[in-house]
Amino acid sequence: MLGVELQAFPGSFEDRHGEQTAIVGLAGALCGMVAIRCSSPTAEKIAALMLAADAASNPSMIGDALGELCNMVAGNFKSKVSTIADHCMLSMPTVIWGEHYVMQTFQSHEAFEVVLSFEGEPVWFSIVIQT
């Protein structure tokens, strides 16, 4: 949809910031969440690829675009697991802006995170499943 091929982020991302986080919750047969985190400039680039001029003219749509991207990732994740596809609901996407915040999940869980490179900048994709 973005026409961009993502690859594993090659460098260190410890000093990079992820000022925007989109979250979609999973509930039902599978409980947890899917999150996408990236810097604000990266979120703007993603929105521009999704919406073109609309994103540039309406900055509030940048968060909406990141949320919609997260929604698609979550939807495809659950549809890949045939036994839960019809028994797992997705929440509305939520987007958080800011700096120096920490995202913490409770309960026992299994987490998977991958950092991919989007035009040289890191984008964090996380899946957390309650066990």
Next chain:
Amino acid sequence: MKKLRVLIVDDSSVMRKIVERSLRQAGIEVGEVLEASNGAEALAEVQKSAFDLILSDINMPAMDGLEFLRNLSNIESAKGVPVVMITTEGSEARVVEALSVGARGYIRKPFTPEQVKERIAPLVGGAD
């Protein structure tokens, strides 16, 4: 060639814009595009005027895409108008249900303009 009058039904305003953009990138001859954020709003639009193509999400508040399709079959002016479902839902049961209540096709998000062209052009006779 006549440009298509299109109705895009999705509760996400971002997705409605992405769908319209993808239609144009796919080379579909799109004219006027109207938007609705759920099935009830879409039904109201269909009752007001005629469309050449309807693209609809499945999961929406108020009235979902499947209920919209069921109601659409009762509207005389909408008979024969191709409806394509565009949704994150990819499960076999939802696909079968959508097709059984009148959908002519199904596209799963995320999609490319090429996929949009492949699925929609045959239904509207354009974008060769």
